Amino acid sequence: MTQKLSLLRDGAPLSEQTRATEAQLAGSVRYLYDFVIRMLNLKPSEAELIRPGFDTLDLAIGDRIEDWNRLFLHVIDELRQKGVELEQREALVQRMRRDGRTLLYRREVGEERILTAIREEQRGHGFGIELADHDRFKSYNDTHGHALGDLVLSTTGRLFRMHREGDLGVRWGGDEYLRIALNLATPTELGVVAGRNAEIIANFDWAALDERLAGQPPRLSVGLAYCECPSRDERLRMRELDELTDIAPDQRFDPTVPAPPGSSYDLARKLIDLADLKLYQAKHLPSDIDEPRIAQVDVRIVNGRLIETS
16 A cells, blocks of 8 residues: 555646546545446445555545546556456446556547647647557567467556656557657657656566566657647648538548648648657667667648658
8 A cells, every 4th residue: 555655656647637537526535436336336245356445545635645546547457457347447447538458548539639739839849749669569469378468568558657747648559659748848858758668668577577578578669759839820720721621530530531731630640640650660770679769750830731850
């Protein structure tokens, strides 16, 4: 219990936008505990398994730990570890817009945040997209089975949630993870953020988690796309184009659905494409076997187009 509280104190607080509203219903742990039991239709024996987690949560709030939402996510993750059916756990996590395996935000949340970053005025000089995936993930599944692959995914998701205040971690798909880094002072800062993320993965004791990972521990390749904050005129141009565009939410990042050139949808897609291109290039960089590989491009928006500045 003390270890959990210590981890919370060391972690960066989540922004108001990323807090789980279901976890804030009345600030009452008892109400939240009852809500989870009803939501998941838990048996009394299953409810007792998760009670210690809620006791810890109660202590965290009483100890004035600001980021009790993070502890709530740990409590929900314990449902999987203690044998509650994955489908039941997924039902609650879906309400929180989280991916059930990694507890990162789902892809549609990331898409919304990228569009917001391009459309709205930001603090700082720019923002960035970090797209990362595992270099050796396929070998884990092929050699040891999907159970080990799932363990790598869920653990990486837990480590990937360690980020700066205001940033957003997303399960982009498969073994790909995306981070939206806001309020960056310089393009270099994006590289520092990504390097820290890769170091967290590289320095984790994977062999202690599963001895089969000792020989080839997980390593990330990372593609970065830094974008200067658009000027007021560029944001106005985007807004006018967006108002003339009718794209369903689930098709905003679908390349087969046309988007007006210069609209926020068009620019967001191209920014993701650049991060994906850099991820591909990173995977082919010469590197020591134990070092993460990172490639970055820097752009600004000029007359509705992404122009490289690096």
